[in-house]
Amino acid sequence: MTWHVAEDDLRAYVRGELAQPMLWSADTHLVACARCRAQLAEVSDPVALDAGWERLDAELDVPRPGFMESLLMRAGVADHTARLLAATPVLRRSWLAAVVAVLVMTVIATDSVRTSDSPALFLALAPLLPLAGVALSYGPVLDPTYEMAVVSPMHGFRLLMIRTVPVLAVALVLNGLATLALPSYGLRALAWLLPALALTATGLALTPRLGPVLAPGLVGGTWVALLVVAHGTSHGTLAPYTAAGQGIAAAVAALAAGLFYLGRDRFDLSPANTPFAGFTDGGKA
Structure with a gap:
């Protein structure tokens, strides 16, 4: 040589x-x-x-970080937090593309079939998207890191918040952009915001008891049922989008957020359970 x-x-x-x-x-x-x-x-x-x-x-x-993980670390996010965020299923391009497609089709349908002073179809769907995003970001069904989360020393509430806050922020931003595509309705197109916060907070508050799948499913089903009843009994603006309905949504959001925070210790995962056992204190995935 x-x-x-x-x-x-x-x-x-x-x-x-x-x-x-x-x-x-x-x-x-x-x-x-x-x-x-x-x-x-x-x-x-x-x-x-x-x-x-x-x-x-x-x-x-050591595995090489992907594009999203690298981008988060460059923005100052800690490497372990960036990895948890990058592994979130609903922050991937496929999920985001699906949400954008749904919103675009809903906006087009709302504009083409205008039957009232408020975009009822858009207002019915928009609150469900943040709830669905949070539901799919944590739990044994779609989370690829769920088994590791079960045995990790990280507080369950902190792990949930690491996933929930970015997912909720992205969903609200996408909904907000879709709202801008409905300028003819004015501020009435923003009536989805308080119901969205109320549904998401309620789903999170019920998660320790019902699990990360059943809780948001029950909340979403209740919302759909409420809209069906309101549509059958109302001849004008649906009840959730009236001033009284918006006030109730704000109160529910505040109450659920308080209960969610007070029950934060119930989100600790038990390492003794199987990877799909869900949360302690009775919550089952």
Whole structure:
């Protein structure tokens, strides 16, 4: 061989101070060069050399962060938090594309079939999207990191909030953008906001008791049933979108948020349970 690792680089290699890409070159060269391996043995402590190989193995085994994870870390998010967020199913492009498609079709249908002073179809659907996003972001059904979450030392409430806040923010932003596509309705097109917060907060408050699947499903079903009843008994604006209905939605949102916070300790996952056992204190996934 015409090139060998310099002695200073070998000493830095032993101390774990050899930087990339020289570290990679030295590793490749040492595999094939007996002379450099012999010189490495002369300048190194066997224990330190073993530790160096272990550090190298650990570095090579670390999975490379994806685009979303890298973007979050560049924005200042801690690496472990960024990984949890990047693994959230509803923050992936497929889910976001589906939500955008649903909103676009709903806006088009609302504009083409205008039967009242308020966009009833859009207002009925928009509050369900944040609830669905939160429901699908945490639990054994679609969360690829759920089994790891069960046995991790992280507080269950903190893990849920790490997932919930970004998902809720993205859903509200998408709903807001869709609202801008309905300028003819004015502020009436924003009547979805308080019901959306009320549904999401209620679903989260019921999760420790009913689990991350049944709780939002029950809340969403109740919302649909309420709209059906309101449509059958009202000849004008549906009850949830009147001033009184908006006030009730705000009160429900505040009450549910308070109960959700007071019950935060019930979101701790029990490592003794199976990965699909759900939450402690009676909640079942």
